[in-house]
Amino acid sequence: MSYWTVTRHIVVKDLRSEARTRELTNAMLFFALLVLVLFSFSFQPATDEERRLASGILWIAFLFAGVSMLDRSFWRERMNECLEALRLTPASASALFLGKCLANALFLLLAEAVLVPLFLVFFDLSFRGDVGIWLLVLVLGTWALVVNGTFFAAMTTNLRSRELLLPLLLLPISVPALIAVVEATAASLSGEGALRVWIQVLIAFDLIYTTLALLLFETVLEGT
């Protein structure tokens, strides 16, 4: 089987098991919704400075939701020794990783598709900038969270305190991606600001960490 066929099969497997259980998306959606609602009690954004804060809230909600989802994604593979079985197949580790990553990114994007309209309604916001370009920011930012998150989730899934450890690893690594994606979102909302630079930072971050994760995933799986 070619590399891409393996990747596609992993994605399809994850989507199918999610369609049957809906455990990841349901919990993630509700959790992120709660974060948005709780934050909207704290303040009502009106000025541009507050719009910047609003974009921060949106991404913090995605980040927390993403962490809870990523943690489950490998935990699920451990039941019935599914991860063992996947590793016994001749599929390469990096194809397995890419498949898991794509599936996780799809789940998070799905949740975001529901949450973004709610966010715009709750905070009374609208895009003054180009929405199409912001969709690119959304995809790049989601990938930045998911690529490292999937990598660390595979590492921590065998540990007793995995739920605590995953955010401890993912959050500091994601600092530059978070800054870039929050600034890019604020720029898209207000229609001004250095959008292009932040997209470049995101692309660089995504490329660097996707490469590193693909190269090191096999090594990391040895330990699990």
Place this chain on the structure above:
Amino acid sequence: MRVQGGLPRWWFGLVGVTGVALILGVLHALWFAPTERTMGTVQRIFYYHVSSAWTAFVAFFINFLACLAYVKTRRPKWDAVAVSAAEVGVIFGTVNLITGPIWAKPVWGIWWTWDARLTSTLVMWLLYVSYLLLRQFAAEHPGQRVWAAAFGIFAFVDVPIVYLSIRLWRTQHPGPVIAGGEQSGIDPRMFLALHVCFAAFLLLFIVLFYWRYRLEQQRVELAELRARLQRLHIDRLA
């Protein structure tokens, strides 16, 4: 197998040299270097502040190289180097982060500001604390070393990206004083004091690093001995 004894003789010699260097550093920083014109005496913390930052960078770079070496060779030795460098590096990073606000309050009027260098130093420190936490959480797990090595590589690669992105975000820290073009420059005596302090801190780093490295090796040897003892015990029962 024989558990190797204590620390070598050269290490004790180095402790002596380091003690002398640290005293020289204090003399240079507090007496020999002239008082800065605008900031006054409080500027003297600069010699410790900058030296600890540089030493922490050196330590994290060693950690990065050791992580790469471990992934490549899988020798426990490199893992021991990596963890020792990270632990001692976090201590120097902590010194840097504590001396920073002490200096900033009288000079800038604020304890902390989210500027490029402060923020990226803080994020770097957080990354290596995460590295140590990962090791702690994964202790006794067979994956501990290889996971720590992978995270060490991820963390070090993150440092320049963090710096770049925060620099784009905002900046307030003074520009480079040592090699920042014609406008920059410090009194030669200050320059000397800084380098004496840096040398003393580097020596202190080597002392602490080697001490920690031996401890890690002894821990590994002890674990192996325990495992062997247990096997012997089981054999005898059987």
